[in-house]
Amino acid sequence: MLWLTPDKPASVSVGRRRIAEHLRADGIDVTLRGTTPRTILASLRERGAYDVVVGTTRAGAFGASVLKLLGTPLVVDHVDPIRQFADTHSWALSVAVRLAENAAFALADHTCYVYDEECARVRRYARAATETDLGVAYDRFADPDPGVVERAREHLAAAGVGPDDRVAIYVGGLEPIYHVTELLAATSRLDDWTLVVLGTGTLRERVAHAARERGNVVFLGTVEHDAVAGYLHAADVGVSLVDDPHTLKALEYAAAGLGVVQARGRAEERFGEYATFCDPVPAAIASAVREADERGPGEAFREYVRAFDYERVAAAYGKVLKGVASGGDNR
Numbered sequence: 139m140l141w142l143t144p145d146k147p148a149s150v151s152v153g154r155r156r157i158a159e160h161l162r163a164d165g166i167d168v169t170l171r172g173t174t175p176r177t178i179l180a181s182l183r184e185r186g187a188y189d190v191v192v193g194t195t196r197a198g199a200f201g202a203s204v205l206k207l208l209g210t211p212l213v214v215d216h217v218d219p220i221r222q223f224a225d226t227h228s229w230a231l232s233v234a235v236r237l238a239e240n241a242a243f244a245l246a247d248h249t250c251y252v253y254d255e256e257c258a259r260v261r262r263y264a265r266a267a268t269e270t271d272l273g274v275a276y277d278r279f280a281d282p283d284p285g286v287v288e289r290a291r292e293h294l295a296a297a298g299v300g301p302d303d304r305v306a307i308y309v310g311g312l313e314p315i316y317h318v319t320e321l322l323a324a325t326s327r328l329d330d331w332t333l334v335v336l337g338t339g340t341l342r343e344r345v346a347h348a349a350r351e352r353g354n355v356v357f358l359g360t361v362e363h364d365a366v367a368g369y370l371h372a373a374d375v376g377v378s379l380v381d382d383p384h385t386l387k388a389l390e391y392a393a394a395g396l397g398v399v400q401a402r403g404r405a406e407e408r409f410g411e412y413a414t415f416c417d418p419v420p421a422a423i424a425s426a427v428r429e430a431d432e433r434g435p436g437e438a439f440r441e442y443v444r445a446f447d448y449e450r451v452a453a454a455y456g457k458v459l460k461g462v463a464s465g466g467d468n469r
Contacts, residue, residue, distance in 0.1 A: 139190040139459060140181055140205075141215075142198035145172035152363045153386065153448075154194055154215070156275055160452030166459060173197040178204065185210050189463040196223070196235060199242045206245050211462045214242050215455075216251040216260060217272065222382075226315060247462045250455065252384055268458055272384050273451035276444050279393035282367035290368030294334065297356045299372070304331045306427050307373040307396075309366055310380075310387050312339030317379035317401065317418035322348045325355055327424035336361055336369060370394035375430045379418045383408040389446055392439040397430030399423065412439035 139161075143154045158168040169188070171177045178201045181191070185205050193202025194215040206212035220239065224232040243249050243263035250270045251260045260267050291301070299305060306328070312318050318341045325333050325348075335345050335357045342359075349357035361369070367390075370376065376391025381403035388409065391398045400413040414433065416426035 139166060139168055139192060139463070140184075140188040140202075140210075141168055141170045141192040141194070142173045142177070142181065142201045143170065143194045144197045145174050145177075153217075153272055156273060156448040157452045157455055160449050161456055161459070164452070164456050166456060173201040177201075181205060182208070190459055192459070193242070195239065200238060203242045203245050206247075211465075212246045212248075213458060213462055214246040214249040214264075216243070216249055216256060219253045219256050220259075221255065222315075248458050250458060268454065270454050271446055271451055272386055272389070273448035274386065274389035274393050274443055274446050276393050276447040278364070279367045279370065279390050280395070280440060280444075282371060286365060286368040287371045288368075290365060291372050293358065294356070294369070294372055297358065299332055299334065299356055304431065305334055305373040306331055306375045306377055306399075307334045307336070307369060307391075308377045308387075309336045309369070309390070310378075312337050312341040312345055314341065315380060317423075318345065320418050320420055321377060321379060321423055322355065323420040324423035324427070325352060327421060328427060329354065331427065332356060334358065334369065334373065336366065366390065367394060370396060375399060375427050377423070377427065379423070381405070388413065389443045392443045395435045395437065395440050397433055397435070398439060399426045399430050409439070412442060 141154060141158060155170060158170045161168050185208060188210055190213060191202045191205045191210045192213045192215050193199035195218050199214045202212055220232065220236050223235055240263050243260055246264060248266045249260050249264040250268050251257065252270060252272055308321060310316060322345065332354050338360050345357045349355045370391065371394055373396055376387065376396040377399045378385050378387040379401045381401050383405040388398055388400055398413040400409060400415055401418050402415040406415055414426045414430040416422040
């Protein structure tokens, strides 16, 4: 099978790669490609080599639809709600993308979707649909290689973070939607804590400036995703301030046994008894960090996220793919 994903760095887009690894272990030959004009042309030339093409929203789904029009069975992997796109793009572009997604759902032999809010739309257009979930490499985060942890601690020590420091960590995109500026402002109320930031984005320079100006902000830029678990095991609290019930950050923090601070909103119904929720404003963030630390390691949350291990998520995809490839009923 061919799997077309959005064209993002491997350190950013890891979920499809992890699922592909498990599918290969289950005997499915997977070619994973970021979606660009060049990879679309290459895929068109090679389309006869694939039994199924999978396209991840949004670019991957649109690119894979071209192969479907030429006869290759299609599974759409719908992992992002249109709401998130509309929050950061113009109304006109959002409407156009929504219509294009609807067409991809209708064209596909099967659509896998993650967000409940997308269920009605997907099932209105799709021939067959399966609800799935974003996964987490549970064992990788719950019990990382000691060498990974040691290298992370050495890197932190070189940046001035001591083994006894109270550490709050943020891993992810440095964009306004993630309330990074508000998190930085919260550090003025957390004098006895160190905020460690891993990631990149349009607010990179603002974070770098804060790290230069404040003694309790450390910015390490991007690291390989396989190394992230080591940094989490050197922290006490993980912070996720996006209003999203399926954010990968919260799952990884929980798997690592951290206390989790999560933005109040859509995630409350899903994580209500496990995370510490707050409005994404500096005073509330600072208070939530302290509260999450006082609650102690999130063992119950860790057990909860075990169910979202990539192996289990991949099994659901494998069932769909085998059904589509065989021409069977995938409903």
